[in-house]
Amino acid sequence: MSLRPILETRAAQPTMEGAGVHLHRAFGFQDPSELDPFLLFDDFRNDHPELYAQGFPWHPHRGIETITYVLAGSVEHGDSLGNTGQLGAGDVQWMTAGSGILHQEMPTGNINGQMHGFQLWGNLPGSQKMCAPRYQDVQGKEIPEVTDDDGTRVKVIVGEFWGKRGPVDGIAADPQYLDIAVPAGIRKTFRIDTYRRAFAYVFEGQAAFADASAPQGVLLEKEVAGQEVNIRDMSGDRTLVRFGTGDEITVQAGPEGVRFLLISGAPIQEPVAWHGPIVMNTQAELQKAFAELRNGTFIKPAH
Known part of the structure; x- marks a missing residue:
């Protein structure tokens, strides 16, 4: 991973x-x-x-x-x-x-x-x-909702996640659109298809997202996927986090927990003329x- x-x-x-x-x-x-x-x-x-x-x-x-x-x-x-x-x-x-x-x-x-x-x-x-x-x-x-043992809740709006499939289908971008709530203090890892562009949008509470490439930041208490990784400063309300290539993200919920959207889709890679x-x-x-x-x-x- x-x-x-x-x-x-x-x-x-x-x-x-x-x-x-x-x-x-x-x-x-x-x-x-x-x-x-x-x-x-x-x-x-x-x-x-x-x-x-x-x-x-x-x-x-x-x-x-x-x-x-x-x-x-x-x-x-x-x-x-x-x-x-x-x-x-x-x-x-x-x-x-x-x-x-x-x-x-x-x-x-x-x-x-x-x-x-x-x-x-x-x-x-x-x-x-x-x-x-x-x-x-x-x-x-x-809209199906899945709750994990640690209290993490995921609404699967589009795509498939944790064995559930969202009700919206036939979308050109073949996206995954998840509404995720992680309880206070919980650290959680979520899988994302390697070939998708992905972003998170925090809209309640705070969280830190592990960053595999940044030298600065506070180290996680334990390694993730066998690597030493860094965590950026806490991201709060109305924050966009844009991710590079890989197949998972790790989030550490803040003291009040966090709720965020995790959205990914397959790039089209065509010219864009937009007005x-x-x-x-x-x-x-x-x-x-x-x-x-x-x-x-x-x-x-x-x-």
């Missing part, structure tokens, strides 16, 4: 999207090869309805997939195909924009006004960018998409 080195640890940055939704962006609109096949990750969390209630009014997407995972509050959605619905706490929606879709997402807080969720953008390979759009809406009760909500392979394809938006031919008839 080989421990993945930590390439980078960084805080999600505050920004605004939609009609004035205040959120934190862990990555996006920078180097698309950095976490290929993933393009963007947003943490939309707020206790003040005036900072999110205007939502994300009608806007287009083409050439990508989006996964929305709601932890608190709800998100009402509608689209150009006539689909409508509501995502509640614990629910997940995977939208494949494919050839093109217009949709809106309008968040509502819970009884205390709290809204919390995540949105991840996954790229589509060139061969699938013009596929028919589709949705997968999954209720929280359908706003549309991601294609070439500038010509991108220009054609925006021309179709202007002339009313963006939405393709169902095959």
Whole structure:
């Protein structure tokens, strides 16, 4: 087994999207090869309805997939195909924009006004960018959860882990999307396929992630996989940890425990032409998409 080195640890940055939704962006609109096949990750969390209630009014997407995972509050959605619905706490929606879709997402807080969720953008390979759009809406009760003997809990949203398979399937990036909670003081190792790009996003508590390549840091009390490894300083709320190549990560939960997302996917390794909500392979394809938006031919008839 080989421990993945930590390439980078960084805080999600505050920004605004939609009609004035205040959120934190862990990555996006920078180097698309950095976490290929993933393009963007947003943490939309707020206790003040005036900072999110205007939502994300009608806007287009083409050439990508989006996964929305709601932890608190709800998100009402509608689209150009006539689909409508509501995502509640614990629910997940995977939208494949494919050839093109217009949709809106309008968040509502819970009884205390709290809204919390995540949105991840996954790229589509060139061969699938013009596929028919589709949705997968999954209720929280359908998402399997596994609890280990030490109290570690893992929700398997996408992919397979610890003998359970998540309910979302048929995704181009073939991702693994896990919601992991590790109790206070517990050290835990998680396997990740060697050929996947991977990142962790801490959103509750604190943890230290073992780093196989950093000379600095506090050594773990015992060796991992026969190697002497280092642990970086504790990563707290809204922290992105980007990993290099290897087949496992080790995390040491802080004094209040930690909850984080562990997400990985197979890189597509294709050229990216990206502007706003549309991601294609070439500038010509991108220009054609925006021309179709202007002339009313963006939405393709169902095959």
